[in-house]
Amino acid sequence: MAQQHFDLGQVPATPWKNGGGATRELACWPPGADMEHFDWRVSVATIAQSGPFSRFAGVDRVITLLTGDGVHLRQPETGIDHRLEQALQPFAFAGDGGMDCELLGGTSQDFNLMTRRGHWRGAVRVLRSPALLPARPAGLLWAVQGRWALAPLAAAGGQAVVLAPDVGCWWADEDCGWNVAPEANAGDSVLQHVLLEPA
Missing domain, CATH: 2.60.120.10 (Jelly Rolls)
Structure with missing residues (x-):
């Protein structure tokens, strides 16, 4: 999807x-x-x-x-x-x-x-600094504070996007992996990361 x-x-x-x-x-x-x-x-x-x-x-x-x-x-x-x-x-x-x-x-x-x-296993991570998120078949990313740049990994799906505060994205039924990083001078940045995988 x-x-x-x-x-x-x-x-x-x-x-x-x-x-x-x-x-x-x-x-x-x-x-x-x-x-x-x-x-x-x-x-x-x-x-x-x-x-x-x-x-x-x-x-x-x-x-x-x-x-x-x-x-x-x-x-x-x-x-x-x-x-x-x-x-x-x-x-x-x-x-x-x-x-x-x-x-x-x-x-x-x-x-x-x-x-x-x-059917599924899930977890929630709170990110405050740049991170590499390996490809998963489903997941969600939501900018709680600050602006975050999302760049898809070369071997995975997804489209590059910048998330403003309170904006997010999700995917399912396709592998997506990301390099995520708060924008410069974003202050106390927080990204909520929902990890999902089939059970």
Whole structure:
């Protein structure tokens, strides 16, 4: 599938059924799949009030605080008791048991990866300096802070692009590898990198 681009500011927000927040879907595979049938999904969520996360049987999750005071996550069945209060520190957990979520202050914004166990494996890296990203059959890159130049590796697919803040790209069904680097004088630059591979 050809390289796809998105701008967070242009992605519509979908309110949660329980009224506790809203989600902006950045990418989903296969395209158009609902919450019962996706293989992997990447989104940014705004958490406006405390309450439980939905249960997703057979789904592994990674959540990363972007802005706000963060949340206290508890999953009694597995003993998880984690304060997600440090920005840009990915935290992985299984979605089978849901999660109790308590706001530590005001509204928080989070970056979320979900992968269907047995189909895909995923991880989230936070990059702050130039990096070589080997070719993978799917993935996502999103400029959280600063402008980032993406140059495709010679032996892989993809098109060169410069990502402005809050702009990203994703690909699937084709190998893409990258040399990524923040633009000069970009200050405190941050690139969110979602790594995906078939299970």
